Amino acid sequence: MAVFSTLTPVFVAVLCVIIGFLFKNSQRRETRSKQKRSGETARPWVDEDLQDDTEISRKHNEDDDDWADTTEEENLPHIPYTPAQYSAAEMLERSEKFYSFMNLRRSVRFISPEPVPKEVIDNVIRTAGTAPSGAHTEPWTFVVVSDADVKHKIREIIEEEEEINYKQRMGDKWVHDLKRLRTNWVKEYLDVAPYLILVFKQTYGVLPNGKKKTHYYNEISVSISCGILLAALQNVGLVTVTTTPLNCGPQLRSLLQRPTNEKLLILLPVGYPASDARVPDLKRKDLSDIMVTV
Amino acid sequence: MAVFSTLTPVFVAVLCVIIGFLFKNSQRRETRSKQKRSGETARPWVDEDLQDDTEISRKHNEDDDDWADTTEEENLPHIPYTPAQYSAAEMLERSEKFYSFMNLRRSVRFISPEPVPKEVIDNVIRTAGTAPSGAHTEPWTFVVVSDADVKHKIREIIEEEEEINYKQRMGDKWVHDLKRLRTNWVKEYLDVAPYLILVFKQTYGVLPNGKKKTHYYNEISVSISCGILLAALQNVGLVTVTTTPLNCGPQLRSLLQRPTNEKLLILLPVGYPASDARVPDLKRKDLSDIMVTV
Numbered sequence: 001m002a003v004f005s006t007l008t009p010v011f012v013a014v015l016c017v018i019i020g021f022l023f024k025n026s027q028r029r030e031t032r033s034k035q036k037r038s039g040e041t042a043r044p045w046v047d048e049d050l051q052d053d054t055e056i057s058r059k060h061n062e063d064d065d066d067w068a069d070t071t072e073e074e075n076l077p078h079i080p081y082t083p084a085q086y087s088a089a090e091m092l093e094r095s096e097k098f099y100s101f102m103n104l105r106r107s108v109r110f111i112s113p114e115p116v117p118k119e120v121i122d123n124v125i126r127t128a129g130t131a132p133s134g135a136h137t138e139p140w141t142f143v144v145v146s147d148a149d150v151k152h153k154i155r156e157i158i159e160e161e162e163e164i165n166y167k168q169r170m171g172d173k174w175v176h177d178l179k180r181l182r183t184n185w186v187k188e189y190l191d192v193a194p195y196l197i198l199v200f201k202q203t204y205g206v207l208p209n210g211k212k213k214t215h216y217y218n219e220i221s222v223s224i225s226c227g228i229l230l231a232a233l234q235n236v237g238l239v240t241v242t243t244t245p246l247n248c249g250p251q252l253r254s255l256l257q258r259p260t261n262e263k264l265l266i267l268l269p270v271g272y273p274a275s276d277a278r279v280p281d282l283k284r285k286d287l288s289d290i291m292v293t294v
Numbered sequence: 295m296a297v298f299s300t301l302t303p304v305f306v307a308v309l310c311v312i313i314g315f316l317f318k319n320s321q322r323r324e325t326r327s328k329q330k331r332s333g334e335t336a337r338p339w340v341d342e343d344l345q346d347d348t349e350i351s352r353k354h355n356e357d358d359d360d361w362a363d364t365t366e367e368e369n370l371p372h373i374p375y376t377p378a379q380y381s382a383a384e385m386l387e388r389s390e391k392f393y394s395f396m397n398l399r400r401s402v403r404f405i406s407p408e409p410v411p412k413e414v415i416d417n418v419i420r421t422a423g424t425a426p427s428g429a430h431t432e433p434w435t436f437v438v439v440s441d442a443d444v445k446h447k448i449r450e451i452i453e454e455e456e457e458i459n460y461k462q463r464m465g466d467k468w469v470h471d472l473k474r475l476r477t478n479w480v481k482e483y484l485d486v487a488p489y490l491i492l493v494f495k496q497t498y499g500v501l502p503n504g505k506k507k508t509h510y511y512n513e514i515s516v517s518i519s520c521g522i523l524l525a526a527l528q529n530v531g532l533v534t535v536t537t538t539p540l541n542c543g544p545q546l547r548s549l550l551q552r553p554t555n556e557k558l559l560i561l562l563p564v565g566y567p568a569s570d571a572r573v574p575d576l577k578r579k580d581l582s583d584i585m586v587t588v
Binding site: 078107256272 | 370371372373374375376377378379380382385386388389390392393396397398399400401402404410411412413414416417418419420421422423424425426428430432434435436437438439440441444511513514515517518519520521522523524525526529530531532533535536538550552559560566567569570571572573574575576578579581584585586587588
């Protein structure tokens with residue numbers, strides 16, 4: 001009894017340490033499973049490379065709101081702006097023609113290997129560069145790849161990631177996907193198309209003094225620029241398919257030796273349509289389904 | 295001594311509990327300060343309404359990668375696609391003309407109150423609706439406001455938020471901003487422009503069975519659509535300024551009675567340019583600054 005009484009403090013101490021240890025461990029496990037859970041919703045299908053601080057913590061300045069007419073550096077002199085104007089009848093006709101023409105545009109995966117004049121691509125990129133951008137930062141880099149080896153390396157990188165994507169997804173929702181799957185991870189057009197245009201968004205710029213300059217709304221700006229690029233391609237009779245290669249950004253950036261402030265947003269294979277090109281017979285929504293008049 | 299010996303286990307136990315409590319508390323404080331820190335970087339300039347789950351946890355399916363040609367519902371029949379083709383000389387000429395024309399586009403804040411035919415706006419929106427979108431979800435709603443009262447309410451909402459933005463920012467970086475500030479939070483064009491086009495992104499759709507259907511890459515899709523819309527406006531001689539009203543989304547959505555799956559991305563005041571319209575004398579980057587050839 002005396003021995004037991006003497007040992008009691010030791011027992012209690014050990015017990016407390018054990019309880020404390022178990023308690024701490026359970027907390028750690030909870031944290032870990034929380035991380036895992038949030039990780040699961042964010043992975044593996046999130047292209048984390050596309051996330052950047054500016055999208056999460058974009059700060060506001062007057063240029064964010066009204067785009068493209070002011071620069072960070074200085075107040076520019078203002079000049080009169082008197083663009084061409086058309087009569088109501090002309091406007092109506094022009095608007096109908098442009099709609100009909102743009103409505104013929106389709107995403108095309110069957111691209112002819114026939115060469116395309118590089119000067120045309122230059123002008124298409126120039127046109128994309130006329131897009132407005134937050135604070136006139138022009139936060140875009142268009143990498144135009146025609147080198148066969150580089151195109152093939154791009155294909156290998158994308159197909160490798162895509163195969164993982166497909167197989168993981170198929171493991172996940174097997175039945176549904178098997179039914180729907182008509183394409184696979186093989187992207188022949190990446191070898192075949194005379195040009196691949198890889199559109200990078202610049203998440204920040206570097207000022208002459210070496211300081212970083214945040215590019216607010218860079219993803220929206222670059223996407224708008226891509227919309228104008230698609231119009232410019234349609235205007236010259238070239239086709240493309242808008243793709244967002246998932247999780248390939250870092251590898252492609254490294255292959256193309258782009259700086260770390262540039263993140264791949266969109267990849268466009270560009271060329272003439274193949275003579276046997278086919279597209280799904282899809283319909284677009286009616287005007288009444290996309291427009292509300294107040 | 296006996297009393298002390300008897301109390302020892304109690305002391306040890308109390309000591310252990312206190313240590314355990316302190317330890318747990320320090321952990322909790324750390325977590326809280328971490329949360330606070332991440333909260334601080336995200337506020338107050340983040341437009342949280344623009345964040346949506348799809349941007350954070352966008353999952354992948356085959357339609358994400360290659361846009362716009364497949365639907366979630368079914369496999370569509372495929373049809374031949376044989377668009378117009380031009381000779382190399384024609385392509386070059388067309389690309390130069392389109393570039394020159396689009397390069398005349400400027401963001402304009404001085405908009406004439408002169409009425410614009412609604413049919414022209416209809417065609418412009420139709421044209422925007424030809425954009426590709428992730429999985430052909432067409433995740434856009436264009437709210438076209440011409441009603442003077444509603445326009446004025448929109449102006450009030452935006453100016454109120456803008457005043458807060460400006461004043462808070464000025465408190466923050468007073469000297470720098472005072473020097474640069476040429477515009478303020480007064481947005482007269484919101485009353486004056488014959489049309490305000492509010493572009494909403496649909497973060498998800500609702501299937502006939504009532505289930506939600508995630509709209510992957512909806513922000514990129516809607517921004518691309520806006521790029522095509524800007525080209526369509528330029529094509530008919532109308533002007534606009536691309537604006538992203540910060541933190542006004544929920545109020546404007548409520549005013550315009552839009553459902554909660556729609557988030558305001560861009561607001562475009564549209565009309566003829568005012569006769570005394572002026573724009574900053576800015577330059578665009580050279581082709582060599584935006585294009586890399588590989």
